Amino acid sequence: MHSPRAAEQSAVLRRPLCLQPASRAPRGAAGAAALQWQMDAALPDENAMNPAEHNRFMARAIALAVENVRKGLGGPFGCVVVKDGQIVAEGANRVTSANDPTAHAEIVAIREACRVLGHFQLTGCDLYTSCEPCPMCLGAIYWARPARVFYAGTAEDAAQAGFDDVDILRELQQPPVRRRIPMQQIMREPALEAFRLWQQKPDKVAY
Amino acid sequence: MHSPRAAEQSAVLRRPLCLQPASRAPRGAAGAAALQWQMDAALPDENAMNPAEHNRFMARAIALAVENVRKGLGGPFGCVVVKDGQIVAEGANRVTSANDPTAHAEIVAIREACRVLGHFQLTGCDLYTSCEPCPMCLGAIYWARPARVFYAGTAEDAAQAGFDDVDILRELQQPPVRRRIPMQQIMREPALEAFRLWQQKPDKVAY
Numbered sequence: 569m570h571s572p573r574a575a576e577q578s579a580v581l582r583r584p585l586c587l588q589p590a591s592r593a594p595r596g597a598a599g600a601a602a603l604q605w606q607m608d609a610a611l612p613d614e615n616a617m618n619p620a621e622h623n624r625f626m627a628r629a630i631a632l633a634v635e636n637v638r639k640g641l642g643g644p645f646g647c648v649v650v651k652d653g654q655i656v657a658e659g660a661n662r663v664t665s666a667n668d669p670t671a672h673a674e675i676v677a678i679r680e681a682c683r684v685l686g687h688f689q690l691t692g693c694d695l696y697t698s699c700e701p702c703p704m705c706l707g708a709i710y711w712a713r714p715a716r717v718f719y720a721g722t723a724e725d726a727a728q729a730g731f732d733d734v735d736i737l738r739e740l741q742q743p744p745v746r747r748r749i750p751m752q753q754i755m756r757e758p759a760l761e762a763f764r765l766w767q768q769k770p771d772k773v774a775y
Numbered sequence: 776m777h778s779p780r781a782a783e784q785s786a787v788l789r790r791p792l793c794l795q796p797a798s799r800a801p802r803g804a805a806g807a808a809a810l811q812w813q814m815d816a817a818l819p820d821e822n823a824m825n826p827a828e829h830n831r832f833m834a835r836a837i838a839l840a841v842e843n844v845r846k847g848l849g850g851p852f853g854c855v856v857v858k859d860g861q862i863v864a865e866g867a868n869r870v871t872s873a874n875d876p877t878a879h880a881e882i883v884a885i886r887e888a889c890r891v892l893g894h895f896q897l898t899g900c901d902l903y904t905s906c907e908p909c910p911m912c913l914g915a916i917y918w919a920r921p922a923r924v925f926y927a928g929t930a931e932d933a934a935q936a937g938f939d940d941v942d943i944l945r946e947l948q949q950p951p952v953r954r955r956i957p958m959q960q961i962m963r964e965p966a967l968e969a970f971r972l973w974q975q976k977p978d979k980v981a982y
């Protein structure tokens with residue numbers, strides 16, 4: 569884990585997180601609360617963004633979360649999707665008010681951003697969410713493929729407030745037959761027909 | 776892993792999978808293709824279901840998947856939600872035709888079933904999906920909490936047809952800063968306000 573090779577791989581993996589040259593990183597206790605993200609190295613200038621911009625977008629996601637609880641519309645979660653420095657979609661958790669267990673803030677914001685942008689991918693977008701995404705929302709993020717994700721509260725904060733995120737991730741790591749919601753395979757052979765048709769389809773739209 | 780205690784836990788975990796007394800389990804090669812599920816022990820009679828019923832519901836999920844590819848509406852996936860022996864909702868993958876990366880068959884069917892049933896939980900429902908759910912859909916299943924899940928194709932079948940499911944699960948298991956889509960924490964302190972409000976709210980609807 570601590571070989572030079574592993575450290576090198578880690579540095580490569582972490583590079584996209586860097587938002588501006590380290591020499592411009594804010595220092596000192598005064599800036600620490602508002603600017604908790606860490607910078608490791610430089611991104612090209614065209615990708616640099618003033619830290620205040622990140623904070624402004626996250627502040628909006630947090631305001632959506634707070635407003636959502638006050639209005640009684642769902643859980644304490646908000647999210648915004650940003651493209652080219654503009655908010656293109658907002659979302660808040662509407663599970664209980666919309667009778668939709670998938671209506672987490674991130675899913676609501678992703679669906680709305682895709683509607684606005686007219687595409688099923690969030691290429692070049694950033695997602696700001698008031699809490700670390702649950703496994704469902706993480707999966708949705710991978711399918712939507714935004715450039716970056718910023719989150720504020722952690723999965724542990726969510727767990728302390730009574731949300732199952734960590735527990736669900738543990739379940740996903742179990743083989744299907746060992747999960748709390750039992751999952752059983754039947755009829756694999758006939759199901760393969762759909763995959764055969766898909767692979768043979770000349771005009772399919774991959775995603 | 777193979778201690779008696781582990782075996783005992785495994786048996787307990789697997790019990791809900793049992794669909795009818797093992798003595799009534801179909802045997803022999805003739806029944807094997809249509810009835811690939813395995814039975815371990817008995818469920819109460821009121822929960823017993825004729826294997827032909829399971830096959831009928833899965834055949835419908837597969838038909839939705841096949842029809843979806845033929846019509847060019849999305850990926851090769853279909854799903855039905857069943858309650859009290861009746862299909863209450865159907866779904867097929869509409870990612871590309873609806874410009875919605877979250878519109879996997881399971882998510883579409885879960886949202887529709889919740890709309891029909893007027894609740895954000897699928898208590899007492901079974902879900903039949905033509906392919907093993909991806910991590911996003913598995914997360915959605917845990918939030919919707921159906922009784923059981925039946926699937927036909929495997930994650931490996933999906934991967935061979937070009938879908939990222941296994942890759943996404945691997946990413947979820949990485950810590951946020953090591954993921955391919957970089958994820959960075961900022962502004963945790965102000966975000967905790969939403970959780971505090973939630974925990975103090977006397978009339979909150981938990982989910």
